[in-house]
Amino acid sequence: MTIPRIIHQTWKTVDIPAAYRGFQRNWKRHHPDHAYRLWTDADIDRLVAEEFPELLPVYAGYHTAICRVDLGRYLILLKHGGVYADLDCDCLRPMDPLLDGAEFVIGTEPDSHLALDKAVQRRLARILCPSVIASVPGHPFWRHILARIVEARNEEDVLDATGPFLLTRAWDSFPERDRVMLLPPHRFYPVDKDDCWNGRVFDLEFWERATRDAYVLHHWDGTWFRGDAAHGRLPTDVRVQVNDPTEPAPPAGPSPGGQPLISCLMVTRDRPALARRAIDAFLAQTWPNRELVIVDDGPDDTLADIVRGLARPEIRMLRLPDEGRSLGELRNTALDHAAGAYICQWDDDDLYDPQRLEYQLAVLSLTGARACVLARWMMWWPTAGRVAVSPVRDWEGSLLCEAAAMPRYPALRRGEDTPVVERLRRTVRMAALDLPRLYTYVVHGANTFDAAHFDVHWRHATARFEGERARAVLEELASRLPMLELPPPLPASAAPAAAAAEPDPAVLVLTPAKDAARHLPRYFQLLDRLSYDPARLSLGILESDSGDGTRALLEARLPELRVRYRRVTLLHHDFGFRPTVPRWDARIQRQRRAILARARNRLLSGALADEAWVLWLDADLVDYPEDLLRRMLAARRDVVVPHCVLPDGRTFDLNTFRIAPGHGPVEDSRHMIDGIYQPPRGAGRLYLDAFSGGGIVPVNGVGGTALLVRADLHREGLCFPPYPHRGYIETEGLAAMAADMGVGCWGMPDLRIVHAAV
Numbered sequence: 001m002t003i004p005r006i007i008h009q010t011w012k013t014v015d016i017p018a019a020y021r022g023f024q025r026n027w028k029r030h031h032p033d034h035a036y037r038l039w040t041d042a043d044i045d046r047l048v049a050e051e052f053p054e055l056l057p058v059y060a061g062y063h064t065a066i067c068r069v070d071l072g073r074y075l076i077l078l079k080h081g082g083v084y085a086d087l088d089c090d091c092l093r094p095m096d097p098l099l100d101g102a103e104f105v106i107g108t109e110p111d112s113h114l115a116l117d118k119a120v121q122r123r124l125a126r127i128l129c130p131s132v133i134a135s136v137p138g139h140p141f142w143r144h145i146l147a148r149i150v151e152a153r154n155e156e157d158v159l160d161a162t163g164p165f166l167l168t169r170a171w172d173s174f175p176e177r178d179r180v181m182l183l184p185p186h187r188f189y190p191v192d193k194d195d196c197w198n199g200r201v202f203d204l205e206f207w208e209r210a211t212r213d214a215y216v217l218h219h220w221d222g223t224w225f226r227g228d229a230a231h232g233r234l235p236t237d238v239r240v241q242v243n244d245p246t247e248p249a250p251p252a253g254p255s256p257g258g259q260p261l262i263s264c265l266m267v268t269r270d271r272p273a274l275a276r277r278a279i280d281a282f283l284a285q286t287w288p289n290r291e292l293v294i295v296d297d298g299p300d301d302t303l304a305d306i307v308r309g310l311a312r313p314e315i316r317m318l319r320l321p322d323e324g325r326s327l328g329e330l331r332n333t334a335l336d337h338a339a340g341a342y343i344c345q346w347d348d349d350d351l352y353d354p355q356r357l358e359y360q361l362a363v364l365s366l367t368g369a370r371a372c373v374l375a376r377w378m379m380w381w382p383t384a385g386r387v388a389v390s391p392v393r394d395w396e397g398s399l400l401c402e403a404a405a406m407p408r409y410p411a412l413r414r415g416e417d418t419p420v421v422e423r424l425r426r427t428v429r430m431a432a433l434d435l436p437r438l439y440t441y442v443v444h445g446a447n448t449f450d451a452a453h454f455d456v457h458w459r460h461a462t463a464r465f466e467g468e469r470a471r472a473v474l475e476e477l478a479s480r481l482p483m484l485e486l487p488p489p490l491p492a493s494a495a496p497a498a499a500a501a502e503p504d505p506a507v508l509v510l511t512p513a514k515d516a517a518r519h520l521p522r523y524f525q526l527l528d529r530l531s532y533d534p535a536r537l538s539l540g541i542l543e544s545d546s547g548d549g550t551r552a553l554l555e556a557r558l559p560e561l562r563v564r565y566r567r568v569t570l571l572h573h574d575f576g577f578r579p580t581v582p583r584w585d586a587r588i589q590r591q592r593r594a595i596l597a598r599a600r601n602r603l604l605s606g607a608l609a610d611e612a613w614v615l616w617l618d619a620d621l622v623d624y625p626e627d628l629l630r631r632m633l634a635a636r637r638d639v640v641v642p643h644c645v646l647p648d649g650r651t652f653d654l655n656t657f658r659i660a661p662g663h664g665p666v667e668d669s670r671h672m673i674d675g676i677y678q679p680p681r682g683a684g685r686l687y688l689d690a691f692s693g694g695g696i697v698p699v700n701g702v703g704g705t706a707l708l709v710r711a712d713l714h715r716e717g718l719c720f721p722p723y724p725h726r727g728y729i730e731t732e733g734l735a736a737m738a739a740d741m742g743v744g745c746w747g748m749p750d751l752r753i754v755h756a757a758v
Helices: 018-030 041-051 053-061 065-080 111-115 117-121 140-151 164-173 193-197 204-210 223-230 272-283 302-310 327-336 356-367 417-427 451-459 467-478 492-501 520-528 550-564 586-607 628-634 711-715 730-740
Strands: 006-011 035-040 082-085 089-091 104-108 128-135 181-183 216-218 239-243 262-268 290-296 315-319 342-345 371-374 378-381 386-389 395-402 430-434 439-442 463-466 507-513 537-543 567-572 613-617 621-623 639-645 697-699 706-710 745-755
Touching: 006 018, 006 065, 018 035, 018 089, 035 041, 041 053, 041 065, 053 065, 053 140, 065 082, 065 128, 065 140, 111 117, 128 164, 128 216, 140 164, 204 463, 204 467, 239 356, 262 272, 262 327, 262 356, 272 290, 272 302, 290 302, 290 327, 302 315, 342 356, 356 371, 356 395, 356 430, 371 417, 378 451, 378 467, 386 451, 386 467, 395 417, 395 439, 417 430, 463 467, 507 520, 507 586, 520 550, 520 621, 537 550, 537 586, 550 567, 567 586, 586 730, 613 628, 613 711, 628 639, 628 706, 628 745, 639 730, 706 711, 730 745
Parallel strands: 006 035, 006 082, 104 181, 262 290, 262 342, 290 315, 371 430, 378 439, 507 537, 507 613, 537 567, 639 745
Antiparallel strands: 082 128, 089 216, 104 128, 239 430, 342 395, 371 395, 378 386, 386 463, 613 706, 621 745, 639 706, 697 745
């Protein structure tokens, strides 16, 4: 029996919240051959009464509605089979690869949830999540679950009565667990509750990194217990820079008047399709007290007819004769007709997130600023299939400003908004909000600037997406924005060919070397045999404190290396560190690893140019597969390490570890020596040998024998701390810093490299 091709979702009524409609569309769009059914509370009531009357006492006896919803979803799948998904789950790709040949599919929550108080109290090693489940009808696991639900009907906590903890206990006691496909968190739950509740997932760069291998993204809204807190709040870790040329900031407080009127001003001419999209984005704004003033001096009446048909009092349109007015003059006409306490520039050819007005006004309130622009925004080249996060600057088109402080526009035909923002920067307190997805600039070919202008923006973008990842980012944007169209999905049969046609990304191999003379011949032999185009490889080596001729050997190699590789950098710096005890002695770990961290950082700053990836590679490796780099890149992770072993097969790399279940989010303070964690081998830590056959696994620490890092992360500040960072230093400290940046680190237990015997 196969899992039926039907998508089930539930809500109180057929009128689902606007925030979930984009997610609902994505489920349907990715599964055009699936039926779709939205079950209301009334539908579930009837299902229980007609098909499962024996459960009516349990169902009716619950004090909270969410218990009835939980039980309802289980009964829907028991009866009908198919795929169930909560409304706050966004479908990122078709589920078919997971469903084919499966009877029952369920995912586990992120490992970070195991450190939450309730999970710790119950000593859970995993948590099964009911937000996305697929099954055949009548699967025996459902009857097993229902028996546990009847037993737990008097549990006070929803999680124990019908939710994840109930499911987890049921799975632990199910005798046919091989009939249940248990998926790791990165498939359905690639981000955790904190990532969603603090707004980090709203950052498209974080979203793109987190979802590369995900089929579903659960937003953990928790509307059943969080209520209105699930939506509409400015992300807590958002970056805001304030420029104040006048005086210290006034105390932050609520915006004047509670909900002041915002006048959005749009100038347009003879492009009604684009303007209609901008109008739709205005109508979708969450800020309730707003108006749109449209100034149109073109001969085409199409847009005027559209506005009349909408009959929305908050939209006013001014038709002007075609007298050759400049764009600046037209913007001033709109200013003259604005009634709001705040002015927002609203270009007719761009896209705006529904919370743009709400978030920018919140920044004014929080900072006491009188004007707000975006420090970065999204850029979309529809015909080129490109999406980017712009360079950092004050983006004039994103301006939201107090009407009383708003300057007049100069009579320019283009670039008219630049002098306005420059004057505001000189005269008033202005905030720059770094939340790019609030504004998507569309490069459609008829912009006021030419293609060369936007090519510069592409080259200097802080993040660039093409091909499959560009489409993924666009689909995420489209779940909230009115898009004219999206590029068609890449056919599965064409994907390998397309990928093969792309050049290998440029990779910088970095190696700190000390007393490495005996290892260098094998180091270069292994490097030369990598199945990777050497013209796409750069090499950087920092030699320090050597007494065995390492420096001379490297200098002698330089001519041939510079012929073979894309770019070669050889640096030298002595740190004066020559210990008299073995390098693993706990007494010197902080000093030894601090110097190694300084060496790595010095090498990175001296060698990194335009490469896309950095591969840290130790000089004393004695073997690794020819496709090491390709396999690490194929993992599609921002920070990834293979499994480093000794020649006898024992795990050598103890810096790559995962904190063992039951030990909480931090390690035992008794193992802190000289300010850094130095536990005995295996004390509270699991190494990669514990995960053999498990594919790619998340880790809390990484080693540097072979470490692949997305170069942009280094450019954004990810380094090797030469001081304790939350109890970690050097490569382990890098992993802790990556976690602080919202970036996961991953280990590949089945990709083995061999370190020289020590």
